[in-house]
Amino acid sequence: MDPTRNAFPEKNRNLAVGSARLQEVQKAVHYYVDNHHCDVIGRVFHGMPGREARVSFSPTRRDVRLNAEGPRDVLHFGSYNYSGLNGHPRVVAAAEAALRRYGTTVSGVRLLNGTCELHLELERALAEFLGFEDCVTYSSGYAANLSVLSALCAEGDVVLSDMLNHQSIIDGLKLSGADIRTYRHKSLRSIESTLKKLPYEQRKFIITDGVFSMDGDVADLPGIVALAESYNAFILVDDAHATAAMGPNGRGTPAYFGLQSQVDVLTGSLSKGLPGIGGFAAGSKATIDLLRFGSNGYIFSASLPPPIAAGLLEGIRILQEQPELQERLHHNENYLRAGIRSMGLDCMNSESPIIPILMPAYEKTFELTRLLHLEGIYVNPVGYPAVSKNRTRLRINVSANLTQADLDRFLDALDRCSRKLNLQDAPPLQQTGT
Ligand SMILES: Cc1ncc(COP(=O)(O)O)c(C=O)c1O
Incomplete structure (x- = not known):
């Protein structure tokens, strides 16, 4: 036996020791x-x-x-399958056909060898469906928020975020380095009291879930749009629980209020009302170009499996045909x-x-x-x-x-x-x- 061994204390094998957060989890x-x-x-x-x-x-x-x-x-009674399209025969048939043609994965990231025509078709269809100029997809709604917020918001920016926003927004904002000001849930007064104190030229964002994932209430988008106009703020909406679940044909919260042109970026999930997996960001062509070349989830993470993209495309067609x-x-x-x-x-x-x-x-x-x-x-x-x-x-x-x-x-x-x-x-x- 090594004579020096006893000179050292036993290595700690419990990961929770020394971390207050992990002790809470434990x-x-x-x-x-x-x-x-x-x-x-x-x-x-x-x-x-x-x-x-x-x-x-x-x-x-x-x-x-x-x-x-x-x-x-x-x-x-606990599924995110809001529109009931998971397992729809047309969705399954489209995914099956794509599976045979493209396999289970593209084995690459979007920027390099990970783009097939189904990705481009899906992004065009999503942009048109949601009422935005362009759209980009990510491997999950979580990845979409992380990627979009860390790319578009930065140190020096002020971000006003609803206190009940989803964890992916909280995590994305931490990555961004922006100055985060949390406002009382859905309170326009709370938003305005912060906006009032900031210079007009200051880059600022208001970020909200469209439908709040735990309470099931809907953001006051008209009120937020009015404040953003008055105080010169960008608006980001996370529509994870509203895509294919709110608004005409399921086009989401901005469409529900008729405010697509006032929302700068709409993010969402492709695994809830829509029958797939992945996430998206929709916005103007210029904004989406920024995200294509400047967001880490697009550059450094594998793209959606083609069978999933094909199933999603069919799902969007069905939603349009069947209000x-x-x-x-x-x-x-x-x-x-x-x-x-x-x-x-x-x-x-x-x-x-x-x-x-x-x-x-x-x-x-x-x-x-x-x-x-x-x-x-x-x-x-x-x-x-x-x-x-x-x-x-x-x-x-x-x-x-x-x-x-x-x-x-x-x-x-x-x-x-x-x-x-x-x-x-x-x-x-x-x-x-x-
Ligand atoms: C509001 C909200 N945003 C984003 C996400 C993440 O979406 P995904 O499951 O596609 O990663 C969720 C997930 O439930 C959510 O509720």
């Missing part, structure tokens, strides 16, 4: 595992997650009795919201296919999720850090492919399960803000 991991919450977090899907899905509890569950039951058929898909989606969300509110449950200010049900405590959120699962209904529980600790919730994502019978079955099950947990008699929740 605490959360222990909390979920020790309290058996992992059975509804990271549940396993067997087959296609469409209107229905075959799902089992998460394999980390220690109580093996429930898992021993095996997979269960559930109605899917009834979005009509059905909005009928479904309105019907569900009204039904849930009639039980005395709190859907916050939801006005989109994202419907939160605010819960009095973490434990109840997981219990309700589990009870609904056993009734054949899939919904997601959401807690800290995705939302603040006193705003735990169930989050329902509505899809156009749910039938009237599905909606009624959901409301029935929710009524039964929430009564079991005495939620409908719960005292009013303390709204202490996020």
Whole structure:
């Protein structure tokens, strides 16, 4: 044995030691595992997650009795498949044909050997669909925000960002080095009080989600546009949950308000209302040229697999041909919201296919999720850090492919399960803000 070995302390193998942030994460991991919450977090899907899905509890569950039951058929009320196009026969056929012709990947980045004609066609189709001059795609919505914000905002710029903006915006802004001023959720007054103090010539941006991913409310785009005009600010909107889920034919929040020409950059995801994976940024030709040659996610990361691009193109065609898909989606969300509110449950200010049900405590959120699962209904529980600790919730994502019978079955099950947990008699929740 090496005689010097004992002269050194043991090497630390616990990554959390020495990092306050990782210790916080470790605490959360222990909390979920020790309290058996992992059975509804990271549940396993067997087959296609469409209107229905075959799902089992998460394999980390220690109580093996429930898992021993095996997979269960559930109605899917937790999918980002807003327009219901995932698995659409035309989307699958287009992706299959592209798979045979191009393979599974282009094996390269966009700027070098990673561009095929499907990428160009998809970007043209997206730009036209969304109502912008040009568009560029990235490998995810997360990558789109990181790439766009780190490319377009820089040290010396001031960025006003809604306090409930998505994590990808927060991370992208950190990379940019800009001076970040967070404003109260949707508060025009809070935005204006910051803008007022800045010189007119100062480069500044207002950044907002179009539809807020946890609360399901919609940005006050007309108000933001008016302020940006008065105070000389650029506007960036992240429409991840609005593309193919809001506005005429699903063209997004700017189209919903008729304000496409006032929004400088629109980012979004291709894996929610649209049936693929990836992200995009749309804007003027000059802005998108800047991003093509100046954003890291375009230059240093592989491009979308061609079968995905082909499926997305077909999805956009279907959305344009069939406005009834979005009509059905909005009928479904309105019907569900009204039904849930009639039980005395709190859907916050939801006005989109994202419907939160605010819960009095973490434990109840997981219990309700589990009870609904056993009734054949899939919904997601959401807690800290995705939302603040006193705003735990169930989050329902509505899809156009749910039938009237599905909606009624959901409301029935929710009524039964929430009564079991005495939620409908719960005292009013303390709204202490996020
Ligand atoms: C508002 C918002 N922006 C961006 C993203 C990231 O999109 P993607 O899943 O395509 O990376 C999400 C993901 O849920 C989101 O909710």
